[in-house]
Amino acid sequence: MRPQPQWTALDVYASNSDLYADPRLVERVDYRRRFKRHRPRTPSVVLAPHGGGIEVGTSELCLAIAGCHPSTRVPIGQTHDYWMFEGLRTASNDELHVTSSNCDDRMARQLVSGASHALGLHGCTAAAAGLADHDRAVLVGGRDALLRLELLTRLRRAGFHTIDAVDHPILGGYDRANIANRTRGRQGAQLELTTPLRSAMFSENSRPARRHTTTEVFWGFVHACRAALAAREALNN
Template sequence: MTTDHPSTPRTASRRTVLTAFAAAATAGTPLLAQLGSATTAHAATAAAAADVEYASNTVLYRELAGQEGTTFSRRFRRHEQFDTSMTAVAPFRRTAILALHGGGIEIGTSELCLGIAGYSPGDAVGAPILPTVHDYWMFEGLLSSGNKDLHVTSKNCDDHVALATAASHLNVLSLHGCTFDQLRLPTGSYPPAGDRRVAVVGGLNKAFRTALVTELNAAGFPAIDSLAPAWASLLSEYNGDHADNPCNRTMLRMGAQLELTTELRKSLFTDPDSRGGRAATWDKNGEFVKFRDACRRAIETVEAGQPLL
């Protein structure tokens, strides 16, 4: 889930709290006695830490120093390109794909990031499988549980590579996950037939939003424009309209994002409940490919209206 509304400032470090308890556990006293003698301050600090998120990627990286590759990971690809001709204009990559809350934070978004970018979600290296590829960046939670504690609100993302990637492209498509119930949709009238596989399309690029809504609906995935008058007030927390949202930090100062319900993301895989399961089954039921290709067609539509200057 992404939200452009202010989040609670992080006043305590989860790592500091957990380290303190780990140190106490090695002091030699029985665990129950340690827990019983824990100070009120420690308990309050632990409770506070559990209720707030990291204020930025910088804070997260500082507090989890040394844990990249075990607690979290970052992956990106920037394609090398050259223009060596004095007479012809060489093509350049106009669109980047982002997954700010990948891995176990918002499941399926890492795989979609790779797939829409033209790479295999089943290969840890990300082997290209489509003739046209896009730059991408992702942050992933790697914990066996509790990955949502690694969430950083989109507008607070300050990862240098993520922001540099956005700033050097005309378009960004940013992928996020939410639950159906969080959206509070008028289920009496939408979605059709009670289908909980919903894509909420946001971002400040109206043409990009329109293309995504059109292509996703045509592919059989219920999709709505969160900034359309019918939905604007209801979906204001999911519309990606904040100027500091990385999807809008492009050369054009506008982009697109997708908030995808859990039911939609899980429907794309035969086995959606683990990283290995998603990697092994993304191409088994056809839904992932349908969704991936709908997004890629939307990107093609937008890029077709952006001639090289």
């Protein structure tokens, strides 16, 4: 039996609904939700459940991998549906973290349940990944073995330190309840990017500046992920 996520007890909120019901929190002050649903629906959906100041850089990656330039929102090619939850505070955004297996946001679940493929974007410390503090790495997990293989292959080809995390006890993304695994086929992929890797993606790593200061590292990562999604979709044709 594969290990199940162990960090739920660290969360302040048991679910997104629990967080939304907290009268102390104000939407668009403490947090916000952003999504795009195309007509007709796209085969893939991109997710950033801990965007904004929670897991820094995942909002910008979500937009770009979904096909929207994070600064201008101009399409950069094929577009995908996307959803993100973002912490907007100047501090203590980690209190807004809801583990992906407990994500019950209505729009997130609608988008994922109607998709064939899903890609969840997350941030982790290098220490949590079992790596040296300076290591720029990405852990690739999730239940979709074909998409995981495409991501591993294309990210490695693009020069990224890429680790198959399917059996990682915490970061493997294998839980069936994980929002990325709630697709029609009950499988998706999850990426965990270490802090040093995400920091290298922006020349100025602040909330107002990140979307305007994306680096070659950022775009190399985005193009590899987009190519992996396109290859996975082609397998269904």
